[in-house]
Structure formats: C-alpha cells, structure tokens
Amino acid sequence: MEKGKNSKNIMDYATVTLLDAENAIEIIDQTKLPGTIELIRLKSAQEIWNAIYLLKVRGAPAIGVAAGFGIYLLAKEIETEDYEVFYEAFQKQKEYLNSSRPTAVNLSWALNRMEKVCIANKNKPVAEIKELLHKEALEIQEEDIRVCKSIGExxxxxxxxxxxxxxxxxxxxxxxxxxxxxxxxxxxxxxxxxxxxxxxxxxxxxxxxxxxxxxxxxxxxxxxxxxxxxxxxxxxxxxxxxxxxxxxxxxxxxxxxxxxxxxxxxxxxxxxxxxxxxxxxxxxxxxxxxxxxxxxxxxxxxxxxxxxxxxxxxxxxxxxxxxxxxxxxxxxxxxxxxxxxxxxxxxxxxxxxxxxxxxxxx
Structure with a gap:
C-alpha cells in the first residue's frame, strides 16, 4: 500500500480515483481526517476489502465507485483467454469484495452491475470484456456526479x-x-x-x-x-x-x-x-x-x-x-x-x- 501526505484543501481531492496505468485505486484515508489528509493506493483484493471494511473509504456512493474500480482491477489481473475460467475467478473476487459491508446496497449494486457486463459480453474475447469493465467502472463514477448534482437541485x-x-x-x-x-x-x-x-x-x-x-x-x-x-x-x-x-x-x-x-x-x-x-x-x-x-x-x-x-x-x-x-x-x-x-x-x-x-x- 503506497502512501503520500498532502496538505491542500480537502475539497481539492477526489474521494476515489482510478489509476489504471498503475493498477491501483487512490483514496483519501478518511480514518485520518481531519488531522491528516493522506492518500493511499489500493492494489490487492485484501487492501480494497480492508479499506471498505475499516471505513478508509465510506459512504454508499463512494463505496459503489470503489467497488467498481476494484473489481475491474482484479478482473484485469485474471490471466486467461477462457471465458468460463475468467468468469469463475471474477465471481470469487466479486463475492469477496461484497462481504466487506452488508448494509450499504451500493456495494452489491455496483458489483452486480459489473458482473452483468461480463455476462452480456460472454461471447467476446476476455481482453475486450476487461476493457468494457473499465468503461463501466468509469461510468459508475461519472453517473455518481450527475446523480448527486440532480439530488441537490x-x-x-x-x-x-x-x-x-x-x-x-x-x-x-x-x-x-x-x-x-x-x-x-x-x-x-x-x-x-x-x-x-x-x-x-x-x-x-x-x-x-x-x-x-x-x-x-x-x-x-x-x-x-x-x-x-x-x-x-x-x-x-x-x-x-x-x-x-x-x-x-x-x-x-x-x-x-x-x-x-x-x-x-x-x-x-x-x-x-x-x-x-x-x-x-x-x-x-x-x-x-x-x-x-x-x-x-x-x-x-x-x-x-x-x-x-x-x-x-x-x-x-x-x-x-x-x-x-x-x-x-x-x-x-x-x-x-x-x-x-x-x-x-x-x-x-x-x-x-x-x-x-x-x-x-x-
């Protein structure tokens, strides 16, 4: 888990960011606020699970975004061209992440949404499915911004x-x-x-x-x-x-x-x-x-x-x-x-x- 400390206004930072090239999710560690604004990077399934369970990332929409990014990164690491093998591994990672917090429905909602992408595109090459998962994860985040503004209106x-x-x-x-x-x-x-x-x-x-x-x-x-x-x-x-x-x-x-x-x-x-x-x-x-x-x-x-x-x-x-x-x-x-x-x-x-x-x- 990579860490870096910053001292800018908290509103200047994104709550959850996908660092695709680095195979990581960057979040504000909310357990350290307000004393320290610390950005941490999550790469493994356990790190993502722990961040959700320990409230390092929290709030139903942010959990959904983190789950979307997380399952995409974990799917990206599945090394196979066989759809059935890929999907079985995907499901295991999905169920693991889903166990981190039971009450917030956005967690299972985002993971189920990502799973539907796999199922709907099962006849396509695994590499293409991974890219479609990438696009869906980014759309979950963009949708969250639109939804929140509309709720505000x-x-x-x-x-x-x-x-x-x-x-x-x-x-x-x-x-x-x-x-x-x-x-x-x-x-x-x-x-x-x-x-x-x-x-x-x-x-x-x-x-x-x-x-x-x-x-x-x-x-x-x-x-x-x-x-x-x-x-x-x-x-x-x-x-x-x-x-x-x-x-x-x-x-x-x-x-x-x-x-x-x-x-x-x-x-x-x-x-x-x-x-x-x-x-x-x-x-x-x-x-x-x-x-x-x-x-x-x-x-x-x-x-x-x-x-x-x-x-x-x-x-x-x-x-x-x-x-x-x-x-x-x-x-x-x-x-x-x-x-x-x-x-x-x-x-x-x-x-x-x-x-x-x-x-x-x-």
Whole structure:
C-alpha cells in the first residue's frame, strides 16, 4: 500500500480515483481526517476489502465507485483467454469484495452491475470484456456526479435562502465523487448565495459529522456549526432548523431507510418539532426486493470503536458489554420525502418509489 501526505484543501481531492496505468485505486484515508489528509493506493483484493471494511473509504456512493474500480482491477489481473475460467475467478473476487459491508446496497449494486457486463459480453474475447469493465467502472463514477448534482437541485426546492439545515453523519463529497447527497443542496445553495446555516451532528461513535462533514463544509466556506448528537432536539426547539437532510445506505420498498446509527432519533425529534425530515437517496440505494426496514441486515461493529478508539485512555470499564450497531432504520412515517435524482418520493412510498424507478428505467 503506497502512501503520500498532502496538505491542500480537502475539497481539492477526489474521494476515489482510478489509476489504471498503475493498477491501483487512490483514496483519501478518511480514518485520518481531519488531522491528516493522506492518500493511499489500493492494489490487492485484501487492501480494497480492508479499506471498505475499516471505513478508509465510506459512504454508499463512494463505496459503489470503489467497488467498481476494484473489481475491474482484479478482473484485469485474471490471466486467461477462457471465458468460463475468467468468469469463475471474477465471481470469487466479486463475492469477496461484497462481504466487506452488508448494509450499504451500493456495494452489491455496483458489483452486480459489473458482473452483468461480463455476462452480456460472454461471447467476446476476455481482453475486450476487461476493457468494457473499465468503461463501466468509469461510468459508475461519472453517473455518481450527475446523480448527486440532480439530488441537490431537487433538494434545493425544499428550502429557502437563510434556512437552518441539520445533517447527521457524512453524506457529503467525502461519501461520493462530488457534491454529496445530503450536502448537495447545501453546496448548490452556497454557489447561489442561499447562505444556509448548517448544524452537523458529531455522529458517535465514529464522529463522521465532526471529523468529516464539519471539515469539508468549513473548507468549502459554508456556515457550519458542530453540535453534539444529543443537541439536535434543542436546536430544533429553538427554531434554528427549518429542514433536516440525511443520506441513506438502503431504501426498503415501503420507504423505511437505513442510515448511520442515530438517524432514526433525529427523525423522531424532527417530527416532534414539526421540522421536515428528508432522506437524500440515489436510486441505486432503492431496494424493492427488501420489503421493509425489518429485512435490512444491520452491521454490528467492534466494541473498541465505542470504548477506546478516540481516547488516549479507555473510557469504559474493562469487560463491559457493548452494543455497537453501525446503522439504524428510520420508519417511513417519519420521513417527509425521499429525494432522488429523478424527483422527490412521498407517501405512499410503495407507489412513489416504483414511479421513481420507472423514470430511471425509461
């Protein structure tokens, strides 16, 4: 794994870059932010798997992009002209990468999309299939940029200049190729003089709101205020927040959404104080095969993230039990709208999400 340290503005760097000539993916190591902007290069299957699992690259869209680049590079290394041998090796690498994080649907979505390229072109030479995989991986990234900007345009119709916006975790540029999802309306609004006042939840236990969202928004010149997770109700009650925008890792067919742990708490509090709660979700995160949020596999992560990861000394007694879920599910009745690149879905989500996907498929 190659490393290089840099000190430019975080907004000057791409979250994920394919270095095709060097057979590598270059990412910002997000576990080192905000103290150090460090670019690392991933070449092996294990390095790519570890980077996703250890949150060096994170955020559903960015994971999808990294997965597309990763499976392309691994396919490129398969030395055979026999399609059946190639495809069997491809599938093994695909399943390995897919095991790194179960909740974010973009991981399997991108890998399945790449696999479809193999299947659709099985009668072509393996060398040609590899080049088609290359093109598809680059298209996944370019599509991500277009999708995020479109989400921003739709999201911007839901707020007005000067509004206070609260967000949870990081669904910003660091979680995508550009603009972010939940931050896309914020960045577009900043370009157009909306002068939003953004409140970023710190987002325990991994502090993505503190380390990443406040970092990138501040670097971009956005008026951002960092708050503790348990302050969201207070700023809403004080009238400082007119809308909540959050990201999403998976949308069930009924409109339940999985996002970073604590999101459902924000949604519940927002309903209490009559603040609209919007989920910004690319259509790639909509999973109609998952009926409700109860069917979403929720990742449980190591106890050390809670007890000692960010502290000089351990902050909990040795041997204490820890329950550390990475995500929770926000029930659809708490959601004012799901903002996609094809428009805003509203209740009943069982119908509106199908309509959104029909627009995409058309």
């Amino acid at each position: 739709h999201g911007l119709t839901l707020v007005k200049p000067g509004d206070g916006i609260l967000t949870h975790c990081n669904a910003g540029q660091l979680a995508t190729s550009k603009y972010g999802t939940a931050t896309a309306p914020i960045y577009l609004g900043e370009e157009r003089g909306y002068h939003f006042h953004v409140f970023a939840d710190e987002t325990r236990p991994l502090l993505q709101g503190a380390r990443l969202t406040s970092f990138e928004l501040h670097a971009a010149g956005v008026d951002v205020t960092l708050i503790c997770d348990n302050m969201s109700g207070t700023v809403m009650k004080q009238g400082l927040v007119q809308a909540v925008f959050v990201g999403c890792d998976r949308v069930a067919a009924n409109g339940d959404t999985a996002n970073k742990i604590g999101t459902s708490v924000v949604a519940t509090v927002a309903k209490r104080y009559h603040v609209p709660f919007y989920v910004c979700a690319p259509t790639s995160t909509i999973d109609l095969n998952t009926a409700t949020g109860d069917d979403i596999c929720i990742e449980e992560r190591p106890a050390e993230e809670v007890t000692e990861m960010w502290y000089q000394e351990r902050m909990a007694p040795e041997g204490v039990k820890v329950y550390n879920l990475a995500f929770d599910v926000t029930d659809h009745d708490l959601i004012s709208g799901i903002v996609t690149e094809y428009g805003i879905a509203r209740e009943p989500y069982t119908e509106s999400l199908k309509e959104i996907l029909s627009k995409r498929n058309a």
